[in-house]
Amino acid sequence: MEKAFSLLVFIIFFIMLASVENKVKAKTCMERLDHGLCERCTERCKAKHGPKGEGSCDIKAQLCYCFYPCPTGPQCYGGAGLCGPCGSPCCNQQCADKYNQGTGFCDNIGHSNLCKCEYPCK
Structure with a gap:
């Protein structure tokens, strides 16, 4: 009985250690x-x-x-408002200015031309 209790304590300790390690990473x-x-x-x-x-x-x-x-996956996503008259090149520059290593593209959604950004999780 004492052996089973010791094993249970060890397993609980290991689970707690693993959950702390995941939070750090x-x-x-x-x-x-x-x-x-x-x-x-x-x-x-x-x-x-x-x-x-x-x-x-x-x-x-x-x-x-x-x-x-970060959401699931290696990328973060955001936006930089509406795309200007120069289109994707301006959007790409806006994303680079707003997000670390950000890249962007214009995307038409309904009647809006939105600037969408993607950048790596750190």
Whole structure:
């Protein structure tokens, strides 16, 4: 009986250790929030990406950066508003400016021409 109890304690300890290790290895997405600069940075990040979103303000540059868990897969996704008159090249530049290693393309959805971005989880 004592052997079975020791084995059960070992298994529980191993499960707890494995769950902590997975949290440490969790990857995050990072988005620069343009509007509002640093004002209520963390609140805006949580409003956009849920309770696990964390805002960080670069006071010198007056920029709010939002960090949030990556969705399943190696890529993060976001948007950069409407596509301008120069189309995908401008969208690609907007995504590069807004997201670390971001790339973008224009996508027509209904009557809107939206700039969609993709960037790697870190």
